[in-house]
Amino acid sequence: MSGEREVTEEGEAVVAAVAAVAERxxxxxxxxxxxxxxxxxxxxGGNMARGWAKAADAASDLEDPDPETVAKTVGKTLMSEVxxxxxxxxxxxxxxxxxxLDGGITAETAVAFAETYLEKVQDRGDAxxxxxxxxxxxxxxxxxxxxxxxxxxxxxxxxxxxxxxxAGRGVAFTVPVRARKGRASYLGWRSVGHQDPGATxxxxxxxxxxxxxxxxxxxxxxxxxxxxxxxxxDAEAEEGR
Amino acid sequence: xxxxxxxxxxxxxxxxxxxxxxxxxxLRRLPDTQVLxxxxxxxxxxxxxxxxGGSGHEPTHAGYIGDGMLDGAAAGGVFSSxxxxxxxxxxAACDGDAGVLCVxxxxxxxxxxxxxxxxxxxxxxxxxxxxxVDDDVAVExxxxxxxxxxxxxxxxxxKAAGAKAAAGADLSEVSRVAEKVVxxxxxxxxxxxxxxxxxxGEPTFDLGDDEIELGIGIHGEPGTERTxxxxxxxxxxALTESVLSDLDLDAGEEVVTIVNGMGGTPEMELxxxxxxxxxxxxxxxxxxxxxxxxxxMTSLDMAGVSITVCAVDDELKELFDAAADTPALTVR
Numbered sequence: 001m002s003g004e005r006e007v008t009e010e011g012e013a014v015v016a017a018v019a020a021v022a023e024r025x026x027x028x029x030x031x032x033x034x035x036x037x038x039x040x041x042x043x044x045g046g047n048m049a050r051g052w053a054k055a056a057d058a059a060s061d062l063e064d065p066d067p068e069t070v071a072k073t074v075g076k077t078l079m080s081e082v083x084x085x086x087x088x089x090x091x092x093x094x095x096x097x098x099x100x101l102d103g104g105i106t107a108e109t110a111v112a113f114a115e116t117y118l119e120k121v122q123d124r125g126d127a128x129x130x131x132x133x134x135x136x137x138x139x140x141x142x143x144x145x146x147x148x149x150x151x152x153x154x155x156x157x158x159x160x161x162x163x164x165x166x167a168g169r170g171v172a173f174t175v176p177v178r179a180r181k182g183r184a185s186y187l188g189w190r191s192v193g194h195q196d197p198g199a200t201x202x203x204x205x206x207x208x209x210x211x212x213x214x215x216x217x218x219x220x221x222x223x224x225x226x227x228x229x230x231x232x233x234d235a236e237a238e239e240g241r
Numbered sequence: 242x243x244x245x246x247x248x249x250x251x252x253x254x255x256x257x258x259x260x261x262x263x264x265x266x267x268l269r270r271l272p273d274t275q276v277l278x279x280x281x282x283x284x285x286x287x288x289x290x291x292x293x294g295g296s297g298h299e300p301t302h303a304g305y306i307g308d309g310m311l312d313g314a315a316a317g318g319v320f321s322s323x324x325x326x327x328x329x330x331x332x333a334a335c336d337g338d339a340g341v342l343c344v345x346x347x348x349x350x351x352x353x354x355x356x357x358x359x360x361x362x363x364x365x366x367x368x369x370x371x372x373x374v375d376d377d378v379a380v381e382x383x384x385x386x387x388x389x390x391x392x393x394x395x396x397x398x399x400k401a402a403g404a405k406a407a408a409g410a411d412l413s414e415v416s417r418v419a420e421k422v423v424x425x426x427x428x429x430x431x432x433x434x435x436x437x438x439x440x441x442g443e444p445t446f447d448l449g450d451d452e453i454e455l456g457i458g459i460h461g462e463p464g465t466e467r468t469x470x471x472x473x474x475x476x477x478x479a480l481t482e483s484v485l486s487d488l489d490l491d492a493g494e495e496v497v498t499i500v501n502g503m504g505g506t507p508e509m510e511l512x513x514x515x516x517x518x519x520x521x522x523x524x525x526x527x528x529x530x531x532x533x534x535x536x537x538m539t540s541l542d543m544a545g546v547s548i549t550v551c552a553v554d555d556e557l558k559e560l561f562d563a564a565a566d567t568p569a570l571t572v573r
Binding site: 076079080081082083084085087088089091092095096124125181182183185 | 318321322324325326327349350353354356357360361387
């Protein structure tokens with residue numbers, strides 16, 4: 001059954017992505033802790049590193065993994081190991097989004113997965129864009145991904161590259177604004193000037209998913225350059241008439 | 242500072258084993274979790290009342306497991322929320338097919354982990370409702386919350402909801418009385434000394450020998466005012482004033498009160514506070530249906546007190562008076 005084989009290959013790609021994320025988060029552990037100690041309780045790096053390491057172990061233990069099962073296993077592991085608010089946000093949201101990968105990974109299911117993940121994070125954290133949280137990295141990433149696939153008809157890898165680029169801008173955006181949700185919000189205006197650790201780790205996760213996706217497709221990571229407008233500017237729109 | 246512990250990492254685990262060893266006929270620990278449930282859970286056909294939160298507030302939470310109160314409780318690390326998967330196991334273990342009510346104290350971690358667990362339980366087909374308790378009138382937003390904190394008034398939510406469930410009411414009725422308590426209860430606390438967590442081993446905050454903190458939270462979070470130490474009567478007046486101005490009661494209304502010790506307060510001092518509290522209520526022509534005094538929701542070894550006042554009608558009086566049989570609270 002070639003279908004099953006394909007699903008297992010996709011599952012193995014997800015397992016590889018999770019391992020890459022775990023490695024990256026471990027490498028950035030101190031960086032994340034430093035960001036968190038400026039505005040929170042300095043536990044984001046340690047908690048995430050521990051959680052992703054356990055998640056990578058749990059994912060690699062799966063036999064004949066399919067993408068949904070891997071995502072669900074990782075989500076459950078993060079939920080139980082990361083704790084605090086990050087457990088439900090990073091892990092819980094993944095458990096719910098995993099169901100969208102029921103039919104394997106296609107451009108369509110990937111968009112549905114991303115949208116559900118974003119929706120769960122927003123609902124659980126009650127945060128909107130501009131609150132200086134992980135939502136600021138996630139929202140532009142998900143919207144860019146969806147638009148690149150559905151409107152611009154880009155191949156998924158290019159769409160993912162654009163999404164990662166957008167997430168990076170979102171992370172930069174958390175620096176100058178005042179935090180309105182999460183631990184940093186208790187600092188009020190003193191949170192201005194600090195980069196949000198949750199948005200930062202979200203970016204790291206997306207970067208690794210992109211790198212592994214490119215690797216699996218035997219491609220270079222595409223040059224995203226999301227500054228090149230995918231929406232036609234006024235002049236082009238005029239010409240098009 | 243000296244602590245009667247072995248390893249800080251083992252404190253919660255060892256405490257839970259000690260609790261079940263003290264009450265083997267009442268409490269059961271779910272394997273590989275920090276969840277305690279009634280020995281006979283799930284109780285078939287009864288709405289289950291479950292709760293949980295950080296440890297260090299004993300006898301909250303597991304001390305109230307038993308007939309007429311809780312069906313189970315998840316224990317997190319000291320002052321940190323249980324994880325969503327532990328709440329999920331708690332809900333599943335207590336679900337007697339009549340619905341589950343989750344009583345959540347308003348702290349960010351507790352709320353997010355409990356909500357995630359509820360959504361997962363609902364996906365598995367469970368019927369779950371929740372009530373968020375935010376009775377602390379001291380601060381609007383705090384170190385761990387948006388909105389008011391949930392503190393000692395939660396015990397009255399456990400009591401009313403537990404009694405209603407024991408009487409055979411359905412989930413919507415049980416939720417309704419829980420919300421009724423939340424709407425009518427207010428609490429404010431103060432500290433004479435800081436708590437000392439097992440992990441840190443030293444005071445969480447500095448408080449001078451001649452200072453007290455009004456509006457303290459149950460994790461040692463800052464309150465509203467740091468002031469010179471005052472006699473018990475003045476402290477009682479300050480706390481009572483804040484609580485009553487929040488509730489805005491009319492003369493002649495009936496109330497239930499709790500004078501709650503924070504863990505390191507002699508009972509003698511709690512009664513001294515209660516004496517003045519009852520005088521103040523009498524002066525305002527409020528009639529006291531019941532006055533509870535003791536350690537109900539503590540903050541490790543903190544010396545201090547909180548005062549809770551709950552306005553009651555006939556329904557709540559009946560529920561508070563109903564029988565309860567738990568390790569920490571017995572009503573006959």
